[in-house]
Amino acid sequence: MGYSTKKACNNGIESVRKNVSVAPVDDATSSGPDRARPVRLVVVARTDRRGFGAEAAVETLGQNFNVAPTNDVYGVVDTADGREVQAFMWGLLPVWAKERKLGQKMINARSETIAEKPAFKGVFKKHRCIIPMDGFYEWAPGVEGGPVTKAGKLAKRPYFIHRTDDEPLAVAGLWSAWRQGRGPTHRGSYTASVITTSANATMESIHNRMPVILPKAMWDQWLDPTNQNIDMLSKLLVPAPDNLLTMRGVDRREQRPQQGRPPRRPRLTGRPAD
Numbered sequence: 001m002g003y004s005t006k007k008a009c010n011n012g013i014e015s016v017r018k019n020v021s022v023a024p025v026d027d028a029t030s031s032g033p034d035r036a037r038p039v040r041l042v043v044v045a046r047t048d049r050r051g052f053g054a055e056a057a058v059e060t061l062g063q064n065f066n067v068a069p070t071n072d073v074y075g076v077v078d079t080a081d082g083r084e085v086q087a088f089m090w091g092l093l094p095v096w097a098k099e100r101k102l103g104q105k106m107i108n109a110r111s112e113t114i115a116e117k118p119a120f121k122g123v124f125k126k127h128r129c130i131i132p133m134d135g136f137y138e139w140a141p142g143v144e145g146g147p148v149t150k151a152g153k154l155a156k157r158p159y160f161i162h163r164t165d166d167e168p169l170a171v172a173g174l175w176s177a178w179r180q181g182r183g184p185t186h187r188g189s190y191t192a193s194v195i196t197t198s199a200n201a202t203m204e205s206i207h208n209r210m211p212v213i214l215p216k217a218m219w220d221q222w223l224d225p226t227n228q229n230i231d232m233l234s235k236l237l238v239p240a241p242d243n244l245l246t247m248r249g250v251d252r253r254e255q256r257p258q259q260g261r262p263p264r265r266p267r268l269t270g271r272p273a274d
Helices: 100-105 121-126 216-223 230-234
Strands: 013-017 046-050 072-079 082-090 108-110 128-133 135-140 157-163 169-179 188-198 209-211 245-249
Touching (some): 072 188, 082 128, 121 169, 121 230, 128 188, 169 216
Parallel strands (some): 082 188
Antiparallel strands (some): 072 082, 072 128, 135 157, 157 245
16 A cells, blocks of 8 residues: 555554543434435544554654544555555545545445445455544434524434444445546545445434445455455345444534544443443
């Protein structure tokens, strides 16, 4: 992958861990026009050393409680030198992309179509990664009697979704090496997208999509760049078990990406949802 700085980790990856405080979640509803929008994924809280059997080939990215599109995220990849943790811009840029801003629209890839879409089908065969995260945010439609926006519409309610055991999520991703312009002086970037699938029973009350979360037994198959069995790989892209995740309401004021400012810890507003 070409990163020159290597730093060994105790168990591999510089991951992140939830470290937040709490209060009351309204019952989520499944109705509303916003259910077709892409899943917004973020990494939260402080970094610590958690393992995917990888060496860190990038300096620590630092804390980020609300990752925005085009921010850098960690990605675990298999290389000729072994399994490594690299840094990727969140928002995949196909090799034919002319501008970086396209990445803002490419943060997620639908599992049902990645084997067909021109932007994804090539990297699906040989450029797969795992994007580790503590969790992600999603927004449920507003409820009658709840807060409203300045426009008078029901305000959406943010939730933080994470594993019940607080272990990092091993989310399936795709990556691409993109160069702006031609020639040795032009800047290159490693970029990545998160793969999404249909929601499981836990998620479907607030959204109809969720990230693909890979069980540990499937990591080797997914990361192996010589494995180009599209049918077999596609069968890994399924909803997580219903008992894997839980979700908590989050203070909506914390849901603005911190641009140019230190990240802020999200303030939770409720117990885990059943």
